[in-house]
Amino acid sequence: MARPPSRRPGINRRAQYSLFASYVVAITGAVVGLLLVVIAIFDPTGFSALRIAAAEIARPASVTMKSMVSGIASVDEVLASYWRAGSQNMALRRQVEADRNRIIEAKAVAQENVRLKKLLKLVDEDSTDLLSARLIASSASSARRFARLNAGSWQGVRPGMPVRASEGLVGRIHSVTPNSSDVLLLTDASNIVPVRRASDNIPAISTGLGDGSVEIRALTAGRNPFKPGDLLVTSGIGGVYQPNIPVAVVVRAQGEIAYGVPLANPARVDAVVVERIFEQAVSRPGPAAPPVAETPPADNSAAP
Amino acid sequence: MIDPHLHHVPKLGRHPSRLRLAGVPVITVLFGSLLTALPLIAQSPILPPFGLLLLLSWRLLRPDLWRAWIGLPLGLFDDMASGQPIGSAMFLWTVALIGIDAIEHRLVWRSYRQDWLIAAIAIIVCLSGGLFFARITGGGAVPFSLIVPQMVWTILLFPFVVRQCARMDRWRVMA
Numbered sequence: 518m519a520r521p522p523s524r525r526p527g528i529n530r531r532a533q534y535s536l537f538a539s540y541v542v543a544i545t546g547a548v549v550g551l552l553l554v555v556i557a558i559f560d561p562t563g564f565s566a567l568r569i570a571a572a573e574i575a576r577p578a579s580v581t582m583k584s585m586v587s588g589i590a591s592v593d594e595v596l597a598s599y600w601r602a603g604s605q606n607m608a609l610r611r612q613v614e615a616d617r618n619r620i621i622e623a624k625a626v627a628q629e630n631v632r633l634k635k636l637l638k639l640v641d642e643d644s645t646d647l648l649s650a651r652l653i654a655s656s657a658s659s660a661r662r663f664a665r666l667n668a669g670s671w672q673g674v675r676p677g678m679p680v681r682a683s684e685g686l687v688g689r690i691h692s693v694t695p696n697s698s699d700v701l702l703l704t705d706a707s708n709i710v711p712v713r714r715a716s717d718n719i720p721a722i723s724t725g726l727g728d729g730s731v732e733i734r735a736l737t738a739g740r741n742p743f744k745p746g747d748l749l750v751t752s753g754i755g756g757v758y759q760p761n762i763p764v765a766v767v768v769r770a771q772g773e774i775a776y777g778v779p780l781a782n783p784a785r786v787d788a789v790v791v792e793r794i795f796e797q798a799v800s801r802p803g804p805a806a807p808p809v810a811e812t813p814p815a816d817n818s819a820a821p
Numbered sequence: 822m823i824d825p826h827l828h829h830v831p832k833l834g835r836h837p838s839r840l841r842l843a844g845v846p847v848i849t850v851l852f853g854s855l856l857t858a859l860p861l862i863a864q865s866p867i868l869p870p871f872g873l874l875l876l877l878s879w880r881l882l883r884p885d886l887w888r889a890w891i892g893l894p895l896g897l898f899d900d901m902a903s904g905q906p907i908g909s910a911m912f913l914w915t916v917a918l919i920g921i922d923a924i925e926h927r928l929v930w931r932s933y934r935q936d937w938l939i940a941a942i943a944i945i946v947c948l949s950g951g952l953f954f955a956r957i958t959g960g961g962a963v964p965f966s967l968i969v970p971q972m973v974w975t976i977l978l979f980p981f982v983v984r985q986c987a988r989m990d991r992w993r994v995m996a
Contacts, residue, residue: 539888540919546893547915553908557958564907571901575858583860654858656904657868658971660955660963663904664862699904704864706961727963729864784862 569694572665576697579653580667645759645792648672652687652700652783662705662727664688664783668791669696677757679792685763685780686710686751687789700789703764703779704729712764713752714743720752723764723777731765733775743767743775756796837994845993846879846886847895849986854899866968869975872899873947874940876914877979878986880921881936889918909954910947917943936983941976948972 553564598605650668668674670693680687680700688708691701701708704725712723712733720736721743733749735742747767753760765777783789854872861868876895879886892915899910924939925931952968 536888539890543889543892543915543919546890547912547919550893550896550908550911550913550915554906554912554954554958557906557908557954561906561959567897567907568901571855571898575855575902578855579858579860582858585860652862653860655862657857657859657861657863658866658870659857659904660866660952660968661904661960662864702864706963707959708961725961727865727961727967782864784864 568692568699572694572697575654576665576667579665580651583651583653583667645795647674647678647791647793649788649790651788652786653697655702655783660727662702662708662725663691664700664702666690666698666700666789666791667696669693669698671695674698674791675794677794679758679762679794680789681762681792682781682783682786682789684782684786685765686758687779687781687783687786689757690791700783702783703781704731710758710764711752711754712749715748715750715763718752719743720754721749721775723749726776729778730768731777731779733765733767733777734773735775741770741773741775743770745769747775749777753795757794759792759795841993845989846875846883847891849989850875850879850895851898854895854902857902857904866971869971869978870899870903870944870948870951871982872903873910873914873917873944874975874979874982875986877917877921877940877943878983879990880918881940882983882986882990884925887918889915889922892916892918905951906954906958909951913947913950917947920946937976937979940979940983944975944979945972948975 557564648668650666650672652664653667654665656663664687666674666680674690674693676690676692678690680689686703688700688702688705691699693699702725703710703723704727706725706727708725710723711720713720719742721733722736723731723733726732733743745767749764749767751758751760751762751764763780765779767775767777769776850872853870853875856871857868859868872895876892893911896909896911896914897907899905899914900907903910921939921943928935948968948971949965952963952965956963
């Protein structure tokens with residue numbers, strides 16, 4: 518094929534000017550785009566208001582499709598559970614009997630906890646849950662890991678609030694629009710969560726890797742204390758996440774770094790719970806209340 | 822009975838509406854950008870940027886359809902839908918379109934394969950640029966290898982998308 522008809526408009530002055538003007542507009546616009554990116558370096562959520570339109574257009578479609586596919590997504594689990602159903606049933610029944618005693622013990626411990634907390638006059642009402650909603654879409658084509666939540670500022674969601682599922686931590690709210698909000702997933706490379714090993718309180722920091730796993734760096738000196746199978750929970754340091762939310766399980770340790778997989782897979786969880794920021798939920802109102810509680814959480818991470 | 826092939830032939834003396842002529846390409850690109858609304862919670866960048874693919878397809882199929890500034894509004898919409906920082910696709914798409922204009926002046930012979938090559942270069946530039954912008958706007962140290970699979974199948978998907986664009990184009994220009 519020969520070259521397509523030239524876009525050079527010949528000697529027609531008007532057409533020449535129009536073509537020139539189109540390039541001026543394009544180049545100016547490209548520079549403006551670059552400036553917007555530069556602004557985003559300093560203020561990552563600055564122009565999130567611009568996203569409202571797209572978010573609100575796409576939300577009904579996403580909600581409808583989500584309700585259609587959530588049944589399909591678990592088909593493999595249903596089929597797999599028929600496999601060895603009998604022996605599994607027996608094992609589970611034995612497990613339930615063993616667990617019943619533990620539950621009774623745990624209830625007693627919880628009661629004792631309540632009593633002791635009352636003695637200490639700790640304000641720890643369970644007022645951290647704000648609402649539960651569903652994840653309806655995600656930034657599947659971008660290198661960032663955002664998921665869109667079907668609840669926004671009109672429902673009381675605010676940036677910085679932790680988002681969790683029953684299995685574990687999912688992430689935290691990044692930006693909100695009236696009816697939906699973006700959740701910065703645990704696996705985003707900018708999401709830093711202070712964690713500790715569940716068994717012995719070794720503090721560490723979990724950072725997303727962008728590919729569905731997290732990187733865990735211990736805060737202790739010396740060699741890497743983590744080994745595959747270690748369970749990590751939030752430590753509550755920094756005041757964003759409440760303590761003891763399960764975060765990840767270590768799958769590989771390599772040199773100074775351990776790699777983990779989040780316990781809550783956002784693709785599988787049905788509904789997630791948005792919680793209030795921990796520090797605001799527990800800090801006592803009154804003259805002695807620290808002013809820190811009013812400030813929104815630090816931009817990316819809670820400092821360990 | 823009318824031959825079914827004759828349903829979609831241009832009728833003498835009739836022209837498609839201006840809305841259809843100008844609107845179909847724009848709407849398809851917007852729709853491609855909105856594919857991120859699929860209820861798919863991705864753990865890594867897996868979805869090809871369909872908005873970009875459709876933009877390149879229309880541009881290479883119909884060089885006279887758009888001027889380079891069309892990358893600005895379409896890119897802005899893509900930024901709003903994709904989760905990239907606002908301005909990222911605005912800049913990258915416009916630069917890609919200006920680049921294609923520049924290449925077109927110099928290439929004498931061009932066929933389907935050259936088009937694919939041009940699109941591949943544009944896809945690599947736009948995805949790498951998008952990763953760079955995501956990194957500098959607080960995205961953390963995302964490794965480049967993370968977007969390589971996405972890049973590969975976006976490039977492999979281009980011939981299919983350009984086919985579908987050509988099919989829509991045939992419908993678009995026939996009244």
